[in-house]
Amino acid sequence: MNVVIAGGGTGGHLYPGIALARAFQLRFPDCAILFIGTERGIESRILPKEGFALKTIEVEGWVGKREGALLRALLNFPKGLIQSFRLLKTFRPDLVIGVGGYASGPVLLMSVILKIKRIILEQNVTPGLTNTILAHFVHQVFASFEKSSDYFPKRNFFFSGNPVRKEISALSSKKDSGGRTVLVFGGSQGAHSINLAVIEALDILNGREDLPIRWIHQTGQPDFARVKAEYEARKIPAMVEPFIYDMAKAYESADLVICRAGATTLAELSACGKPAILIPFPFAAHHHQEKNAHFLKEMGAAEVLETPDLNGKALATLMAQILLPGEKLAQMSEKMRGLGKKDAAENIIERCLRLRLAHV
Numbered sequence: 001m002n003v004v005i006a007g008g009g010t011g012g013h014l015y016p017g018i019a020l021a022r023a024f025q026l027r028f029p030d031c032a033i034l035f036i037g038t039e040r041g042i043e044s045r046i047l048p049k050e051g052f053a054l055k056t057i058e059v060e061g062w063v064g065k066r067e068g069a070l071l072r073a074l075l076n077f078p079k080g081l082i083q084s085f086r087l088l089k090t091f092r093p094d095l096v097i098g099v100g101g102y103a104s105g106p107v108l109l110m111s112v113i114l115k116i117k118r119i120i121l122e123q124n125v126t127p128g129l130t131n132t133i134l135a136h137f138v139h140q141v142f143a144s145f146e147k148s149s150d151y152f153p154k155r156n157f158f159f160s161g162n163p164v165r166k167e168i169s170a171l172s173s174k175k176d177s178g179g180r181t182v183l184v185f186g187g188s189q190g191a192h193s194i195n196l197a198v199i200e201a202l203d204i205l206n207g208r209e210d211l212p213i214r215w216i217h218q219t220g221q222p223d224f225a226r227v228k229a230e231y232e233a234r235k236i237p238a239m240v241e242p243f244i245y246d247m248a249k250a251y252e253s254a255d256l257v258i259c260r261a262g263a264t265t266l267a268e269l270s271a272c273g274k275p276a277i278l279i280p281f282p283f284a285a286h287h288h289q290e291k292n293a294h295f296l297k298e299m300g301a302a303e304v305l306e307t308p309d310l311n312g313k314a315l316a317t318l319m320a321q322i323l324l325p326g327e328k329l330a331q332m333s334e335k336m337r338g339l340g341k342k343d344a345a346e347n348i349i350e351r352c353l354r355l356r357l358a359h360v
Contacts, residue, residue, distance in 0.1 A: 001024075001028055001030075001031045001032070001094050001095075001356075002031075002032045002033075002034070002091060002092060002093040002094050002095075003021070003024055003031060003032070003033050003034070003093055003094065003095050003096075003097065004033075004034050004035075004036060004087075004088065004091060004093040004095070004096045004097065004107065004111075005017040005020070005021060005033065005034070005035050005036070005097045005099060006035075006036045006037070006084075006096060006097065006098050006099065006103050006104045006107035006108065007036075007037065007098055007099040007100045007101035007102075007103050007104035007107075008035070008037035008038070008041040008042060008043035008099065008101045008103060009037070009038065009040075009041040009042065009043075009100075009101035009102055009103075010041070010042060010101065010187070010262070011042055011046075011187065011262070011264060012100075012123060012187075012262035012263055012264040012265070013099045013100040013101040013104075013123070013264075014037075014041070014042055014043050014046060014047075014099065014101075015165065015264045015268075016099055016121055016123060016162050016163045016164075016264055016267070017035065017097065017099040017121075017163075018046075018047075018050055018052070018165065019163035019164050019165045019166070019345055020097065020099075020121075020163045020345050020348060020349075021033045021035075021052060022165065022166060022345075023163065023166075023345035023346060023348075023349055024349060026166075027349055032091075033052060033053070034053050034054075034055060034087075034091050034093070035047055035052050035053065035054045035055070036054075036055050036056070036057060036084065036087060036103055036107050037054060037055075037056055037057075037101070037103045038056050038057065038058070038059060038101075038102055038103050039056045041101065041102075041103070044056065049245070055087050056103075057079075057080045057083040057084055057087070057103055057106060057107075058076050058079050058080055058083065059073075059076060059077060059079075059080035059102045059103055059105070059106055060072065060073040060076055060102060077106065080103075080106040081106045081109065081110060083106075084106040084107045084109075084110040085110045085113070085114070087107075088107070088110055088111060088114055088116065089114070093111075093116055094116070094117065094356060095116070095117050095118070095119070095352055095355075095356065096108060096111040096116050096117070096118040096119075097118075097119055097120070097121065098118070098119070098120040098121070098131075098134065098138070099120075099121050100120075100121065100122075100123065100128075100130075100131065104120070104130070104134075105130055105134065108120070108134055108137070108138065109134075109137075112137050117139055117352075117355050117356060118137075118138045118139060119138055119139060119140040119141070119142060119348075119351075119352065119355070120134055120135065120138050120140075120141055120142070121142050121143075121144075121162070121163070121348075122141060122142070122143045122144065122148055122152070123144045123162050123262075123263030123264055123267070124144070124145070124148075124263045124286075124288040124291070124292060125144075125145045125147055125148060125263075125288070125291045125292055125295055126148070126151065126286055126287075126288060126291050127148060127151050127152070128285055128286050128288070129286075132151060132152075135152045135153060135156070136153060138156065139156060139355050139358075140156050140158060140351060140352075140355060141153075141156050141157050141158065142158055142160040142344075142348050142351070143157065143158070143159050143160065144160075144161060144162035144263050144266075144267060144344075145159070145295070146159040147295070158347075158351060160341070160344050160347045160348050160351075161267065161340070161341025161342075161343075161344030161347070162263055162264060162266075162267035162341075162344055163267075163344045163345040163348065164264075164267050164268050164271040164340075164342070164344065164345075165247075165248070165268075167248035168247065168248045168251060168268050168271055168272055169271040169272070169340075169342040171248060171251060171252050171271075171272040179212045179213070179214060180211065180212065180213050180214070180255045180256065180323050181213070181214045181215075181216060181253050181254050181255050181256075182213055182214070182215055182216070182254065182255065182256050182257075182258060182319070183216045183217075183250050183251065183253070183254035183256070183257045183258070183259075183274075184198055184215065184216070184217040184218065184257075184258045184259070185217070185218035185244065185250075185257075185258075185259050185260075186218070186220065186259065186260055186279075187220075187259075187260050187262065187265075187281070189220045189221075190218065190219045190220015190221070190222065190223055190224075190242070191220070191260060191279070191281070192220075192222070192223060193279075193307060193310055194258065194259075194260075194279055194310070195217075195219055195220075195223045195226075195227050196312075197279075197310050197311055197312050197314075197315045198215075198217065198227075198258070198312075198315065199227065199230045199312070200311060200312020200313070200315070200316075201312040201313075201315045201316040201319070202230065202231070202234055202236060202312075203234075203312070204312060204313060204316040205316050205319065205320075206234055206236055210324065211320060211323060211324060213236075213323075214237045214238070215231065215236065215237070215238035215239070215240075216238070216239045216244075216250050216253060216254065217231075217238055217239070217240045217241070218241055218242070218243060218244045218250075219240060219241070219242055220242060220243070221242045221243070224240070224241075224242040227240055228240040247268070251268065251269075251272050251274055252272070254274055255274075255275075255323070255329065256274070256275055256276065256277070256319065256322060256323060256329065257269060257274050257275070257276040257277070258276070258277045258279065258315070258319075259276060259277075259278065259279070260278070260279060260280060260281050260289060261278040261279070261280040261281070261289040261290070261292045261293035261296075261304075262281075262284075262288075262289060262292070263288070263292055266278075266292055266296060267340070267344075269301075269302075269336055270301070270336050270337065270338075270339040270340035270341075271340040271341075271342055272337075272340075273333045273334070273336050273337030273340065274333065274336060275301065275302060275322065275329055275332030275333050275335075275336055276296075276301075276302045276303075276332075276336070277302070277303050277304075277305055277315070277318055277319065277322070278292075278293040278296065278297070278302045278303070278304050278305070279304075279305050279306075279307065279310060280292070280293045280304070280306070280307075281307075282306075282307045290306075296336075296339070299335055299338075299339060300331065300332065300335040301332055301335040301336035301338075301339055302332065302336070303318055303322065303332075305318060
């Protein structure tokens with residue numbers, strides 16, 4: 001069985017694809033998997049470490065681009081289509097999976113022409129324009145949120161949950177060791193505003209005997225040296241890294257997570273029951289992250305701190321409200337775990353097997 005996974009660009013698009021690829025390999029050891037992405041996307045850095053083959057095409061996004069960049073993206077699109085066509089003809093996949101990102105569109109469109117079975121994964125509550133359009137040309141839409149059914153054709157919609165890496169979904173509840181560990185990350189590139197707010201919060205929280213905190217902080221490369229120096233200057237116990245490759249270990253250690261509200265992050269949080277303070281990226285397309293974050297807040301699994309309100313005092317206050325005396329932390333953890341669908345990848349594979357045998 002040959003499977004193409006198309007898309008990427010960000011961890012939010014890529015990691016569900018990796019989780020699904022691992023599940024296919026577990027189910028079918030001889031399964032051949034090819035990722036198709038771009039050279040600029042995170043996939044070019046992550047997939048070699050994961051042991052997956054990657055082919056790249058030349059394609060750019062055009063949402064929110066200025067005239068010059070928009071024209072370049074439109075002129076490049078036919079090249080991306082031709083490259084996608086050649087890759088699909090050579091690899092001859094039984095199934096094409098679009099996970100979102102610039103590379104997803106051309107590959108899925110070419111799979112229509114080549115009459116290859118095709119599906120898309122929608123990670124957000126509200127889909128973007130590309131998946132809204134592509135939904136009419138694929139055999140199945142797998143969604144992370146049931147509410148997404150409002151935006152897709154009923155005939156091919158399935159609420160599967162978002163595939164999560166096995167090492168994360170397999171995590172058990174953390175044993176209470178008395179202290180509290182807070183995990184901070186702002187996405188694969190870090191988030192400058194979150195890093196600054198945490199630095200400000202350190203002076204407010206440091207020295208509180210009722211709230212001893214150990215920090216795990218993914219800063220992104222640009223802020224790494226500065227943030228590490230801030231912890232060291234205050235003699236605060238912290239593991240500070242520009243990028244954390246072993247996120248399962250980081251999640252396992254954490255009592256509370258401070259992060260963005262990308263759909264894959266939320267799927268990982270719910271899979272391992274980690275309560276969070278969500279700081280949605282304000283410039284995400286179609287306000288995806290804000291909608292995702294407020295959905296989890298309504299469910300009682302997270303608190304939301306919008307970027308205009310983000311500062312050290314606000315963050316420290318919210319952290320104390322959650323971590324002390326502890327009942328709220330436990331309640332949020334239970335609510336978060338209740339939202340998780342650990343069997344998302346297996347459900348998707350079962351449906352794909354039926355699709356492969358169907359004459360559609």
